[in-house]
Amino acid sequence: MSSVNLLALPESVLLRVFWFLGPVDLFNLCIVHPRLARLVGDISLWRHVDFGRAPLSLQFLHKFVKFLGPHTLSITIHGFVRPSSRLHPKGKTRSKCISEAFLTSLKRRCPNLQELHLHRCFIDASTTKFSTLPASLKKLSLRGSALFNLPHNRVVVLVASPFFRLEKHLPVLEEVWLEGCGAWLTPSDLTLLLSRCSTLQDKSGQRQVTLESWSQTVGLA
The missing domain is CATH 3.80.20 (24 nucleotide stem-loop, u2 snrnp hairpin iv. U2 a'; Chain A)
Incomplete structure (x- = not known):
């Protein structure tokens, strides 16, 4: 079974996944990758x-x-x-x-x-x-x-x-x-x-x- 690179997913999919996360989990994602940090700031999540x-x-x-x-x-x-x-x-x-x-x-x-x-x-x-x-x-x-x-x-x-x-x-x-x-x-x-x-x-x-x-x-x- 092939693995999925999180960063390879479209932004719309990532935002949908992030919608199920709490504020602390979202905050932790900010330090993983700059792209994720930018998406975490999307107003729909807050x-x-x-x-x-x-x-x-x-x-x-x-x-x-x-x-x-x-x-x-x-x-x-x-x-x-x-x-x-x-x-x-x-x-x-x-x-x-x-x-x-x-x-x-x-x-x-x-x-x-x-x-x-x-x-x-x-x-x-x-x-x-x-x-x-x-x-x-x-x-x-x-x-x-x-x-x-x-x-x-x-x-x-x-x-x-x-x-x-x-x-x-x-x-x-x-x-x-x-x-x-x-x-x-x-x-x-x-x-x-x-x-x-x-x-x-x-x-x-x-x-x-x-x-x-x-x-x-x-x-x-």
Whole structure:
């Protein structure tokens, strides 16, 4: 059986094959051959970006920003939070947290981003604000993520909530997913989301904030 030289395949075939690869595999192809590196930059491969379930360091994530652009519509990132994790990351904090600089780069590079899934990510609320997210977002998922360094008085002071004025910065937001976030969420946070963000209700009046045990606390059920 004769072998097939990958570089001998037409670009249309290679792009079709690359479409089934994840961002990390595509990135690794860049160092194999200049022709493959050029094809990896094709915008069709970076419309819906899912980094998979393996957590990546912030330094490594920054290497993918150059592939993103107005063509990018959704991004999914899995972080370092585990069921046994505390609210604060251990070890080298900066490499395990989603930084404001990274979110700002997404805002600058991806003006048409519609969905951002930050699953099980550490987020330092004292330095990273949701106001740095792209204004085009329609869906924000924080499933299992841990916000730390939150103000202690946000239970009674709405201005201290991480969701304060979210409707101003994300005017077309339609869905917020907060499963597994009960360790840091407060009823005030959720009340603020539902009372200020009118876009979180569809035409039937259904509230598009999805979470678990907190639903009865704020009357979502």
